């Protein structure tokens with residue numbers, strides 16, 4: 001089946017995403033001037049966004065990755081988070097920025113933030129390509145948001161449905 005059969009209209013183009021990565025990268029460089037940051041990408045969805053963002057941060061930048069899953073139905077999170085891959089780096093005393101594809105309920109990141117806070121980083125912030133505020137169930141501040149989207153199931157630019165569509169060079173949603 002071709003991806004054109006199931007994927008709806010383009011909601012956000014690659015050009016818009018690259019422009020936003022530049023804006024946020026510049027903002028991060030200003031806010032952490034004279035210091036370094038470690039970007040922690042949440043596999044697998046954050047890979048494309050993190051690659052764009054890191055090129056725009058003119059500071060000492062380290063990167064690492066974590067993978068986690070939440071139990072439950074395919075399109076809704078259950079609230080229980082399991083760590084499948086932990087960090088290789090020590091984050092004690094470092095400025096951590098967690099890079100995520102999308103924040104929906106906020107449960108995944110709320111858990112991960114607490115988990116990483118226990119390792120005594122100097123600071124910890126969150127940067128998400130997309131924010132779906134209507135889905136929020138946890139009290140979570142997303143410090144850097146690429147774009148705010150409606151409560152639809154989004155695919156593309158790293159985001160999947162059953163592991164498909166991550167490679168799309170734009171943000172779309174599944175057509176009904």
Ligand code: IMP
Pocket residue numbers: 045070077100101102103104105106107108109152153154155159160161
């Ligand atoms: P949360 O814990 O509800 O905030 O869920 C966050 C995770 O669920 C994200 O990292 C995504 O992997 C996944 N997710 C939430 N909404 C979507 C969506 O619209 N498309 C694809 N994945 C999503």
Ligand code: MG
Pocket residue numbers: 042043044045046101102
């Ligand atoms: Mg994810």
